Amino acid sequence: MRIEAIKLSKNYGSRVFALKDVDFKIDLKGMFAIIGKNGAGKTTLIRILSTQLLPTYGEAYIDGIDVIKDAHKVREIIAAVPQEARAIPWLTPIQTVLSYLMWRGLSYREAREKGIEALRTLGLDNVENEKNRKLSGGQKRKVLVATVLASEAPLIFLDEPTTGLDYLSRKELWSLLSKMKRDRLIILTTHYLEEAEILGDLIGILDRGKLLDLGDINSLRSKMEFPYSMKIYDPNFTLDFSGIVKRVNDGVQVFTNEKNVYQIVSMLLEKKIKFSVQEVSLSNIFEFLVEGGEQNEEVLEPGNSINTG
Amino acid sequence: MKRYWNQVIASILVNSIYAMVNYPVVLINTLLAPLSILAVVTFASHGTLLPVAALGALIMNMVQSGTSMQGDLSHLKNDMKLQDMVVSSPTSAGTYILGMAISELVYSIPTIILLLILNFIFVKITVIGWITILFDMLLIFTFSISLGFFLSTLSSDIVQSWAFSGIISPLLTTIPPVYYPITYIPYPWRYLSYLSPTTYAAEIAQNAAGYVHLGTLDFALTWIILVAFTVFIFVIALKKSRWREI
Numbered sequence: 360m361r362i363e364a365i366k367l368s369k370n371y372g373s374r375v376f377a378l379k380d381v382d383f384k385i386d387l388k389g390m391f392a393i394i395g396k397n398g399a400g401k402t403t404l405i406r407i408l409s410t411q412l413l414p415t416y417g418e419a420y421i422d423g424i425d426v427i428k429d430a431h432k433v434r435e436i437i438a439a440v441p442q443e444a445r446a447i448p449w450l451t452p453i454q455t456v457l458s459y460l461m462w463r464g465l466s467y468r469e470a471r472e473k474g475i476e477a478l479r480t481l482g483l484d485n486v487e488n489e490k491n492r493k494l495s496g497g498q499k500r501k502v503l504v505a506t507v508l509a510s511e512a513p514l515i516f517l518d519e520p521t522t523g524l525d526y527l528s529r530k531e532l533w534s535l536l537s538k539m540k541r542d543r544l545i546i547l548t549t550h551y552l553e554e555a556e557i558l559g560d561l562i563g564i565l566d567r568g569k570l571l572d573l574g575d576i577n578s579l580r581s582k583m584e585f586p587y588s589m590k591i592y593d594p595n596f597t598l599d600f601s602g603i604v605k606r607v608n609d610g611v612q613v614f615t616n617e618k619n620v621y622q623i624v625s626m627l628l629e630k631k632i633k634f635s636v637q638e639v640s641l642s643n644i645f646e647f648l649v650e651g652g653e654q655n656e657e658v659l660e661p662g663n664s665i666n667t668g
Numbered sequence: 669m670k671r672y673w674n675q676v677i678a679s680i681l682v683n684s685i686y687a688m689v690n691y692p693v694v695l696i697n698t699l700l701a702p703l704s705i706l707a708v709v710t711f712a713s714h715g716t717l718l719p720v721a722a723l724g725a726l727i728m729n730m731v732q733s734g735t736s737m738q739g740d741l742s743h744l745k746n747d748m749k750l751q752d753m754v755v756s757s758p759t760s761a762g763t764y765i766l767g768m769a770i771s772e773l774v775y776s777i778p779t780i781i782l783l784l785i786l787n788f789i790f791v792k793i794t795v796i797g798w799i800t801i802l803f804d805m806l807l808i809f810t811f812s813i814s815l816g817f818f819l820s821t822l823s824s825d826i827v828q829s830w831a832f833s834g835i836i837s838p839l840l841t842t843i844p845p846v847y848y849p850i851t852y853i854p855y856p857w858r859y860l861s862y863l864s865p866t867t868y869a870a871e872i873a874q875n876a877a878g879y880v881h882l883g884t885l886d887f888a889l890t891w892i893i894l895v896a897f898t899v900f901i902f903v904i905a906l907k908k909s910r911w912r913e914i
Binding site: 431437449454467 | 682691752
């Protein structure tokens with residue numbers, strides 16, 4: 360599925376930019392995760408692409424179809440669950456899915472069959488005739504996911520589908536989304552960076568309406584000056600190298616490049632100091648891009664001859 | 669065409685059938701408002717205004733469909749985000765609204781049946797009179813549904829939506845001469861009542877039943893004004909309502 364945005368912008372009045380000159384072109388099957396802080400423009404972008412909102416200016420295309428001018432054609436191939444969408448409390452899960460599928464044009468019989476199948480896939484078949492209001496938060500969210508899953512739309516938009524769920528419910532939904540993304544494109548917004556890292560085949564980082572970066576986790580890492588994170592369990596450790604050091608509870612956290620990692624590791628092994636080393640996480644990349652790596656007041660300036668003691 | 673009707677039926681299922689099946693108590697809700705005013709007017713007039721009030725209750729029921737739809741749409745749009753889900757689907761605004769409008773009629777089927785029985789018993793109307801009333805009801809229904817849709821797209825939360833309903837209902841049904849003949853309103857207040865389209869709808873119905881007499885010119889003028897009100901609000905609803913937000 361190809362998606363293209365050209366100078367996509369949305370402003371409210373002359374001063375408030377929800378989205379500013381967003382450009383990207385993707386051709387993907389899987390999960391495109393859009394991350395950003397609250398107010399970064401994630402929902403605005405997803406609402407424009409899913410034809411719910413008109414941009415102030417710019418263009419967008421889904422599989423070559425103009426999102427702005429040919430919205431009715433786009434709507435044939437997309438399905439969306441908006442942020443804060445709720446399963447209607449007076450309906451049952453099967454009634455929820457069935458009616459949504461009928462809005463997509465399916466007959467009652469077809470909709471019912473597909474609805475039952477989708478609810479079974481999401482493990483909701485035992486509660487399909489309960490009223491939605493009696494379901495748990497995770498189950499209610501799954502009912503909404505079931506509606507778009509059953510639609511068999513090749514492009515699905517999920518705006519913060521796991522917000523407010525406990526960790527286990529989120530993990531359960533991640534596993535379902537991992538299965539769902541195999542044969543379609545899912546565009547998901549989230550502020551859980553772990554979620555984007557686990558699910559996202561492509562990750563877009565938005566900040567204050569601008570797209571800061573776009574790529575898979577490895578390509579995002581490769582653009583980092585210091586793509587490795589080391590934890591050294593000795594608060595008084597001192598060394599000379601190029602990188603960034605943060606004080607943490609039981610030692611120091613070091614961000615550095617591959618060459619320095621080898622040197623530091625051999626030095627630590629020699630001095631028998633405990634340490635761990637890993638590639639930087641999406642959370643680290645996000646901090647550097649959005650917060651400029653200065654979120655933590657304990658951060659020391661990057662450069663040579665850093666005394667961690 | 670079949671696909672279109674599936675989409676219409678989806679709105680009817682969600683907004684009336686499933687609500688009635690899952691919570692039968694909602695059926696009483698639609699009965700109460702038209703019947704309570706009918707009862708008050710009937711008792712206060714010692715029964716003399718029962719036929720006029722029975723016709724008025726039909727008009728109120730049609731207007732109530734619009735105000736109810738306004739509340740329902742607003743709730744589904746703002747609290748459930750259902751409208752956004754439907755916007756991102758092949759269903760068009762017109763199809764969604766047609767389904768929702770029919771759903772309001774389905775909701776009030778018990779009320780309509782009861783009111784028709786009352787009218788058949790107490791109001792002596794010719795076949796042509798009934799046909800006139802049918803068109804009259806369709807017009808005022810279209811008016812109220814268009815107004816309801818327009819206001820629902822403007823309201824950003826349910827509290828605002830309740831405020832709209834609270835304003836529309838008395839202005840269109842309780843204050844204007846819907847449950848009683850317009851001759852009961854003294855001048856200059858009578859002129860004010862002509863600001864409401866329901867006054868014209870009531871005059872047409874009362875004329876068809878023989879409770880007021882409209883001359884040919886008045887009769888034509890009343891229809892023209894009612895049609896104009898309806899077309900005006902229908903066009904406004906089409907042009908100004910926000911399906912896809914800007």
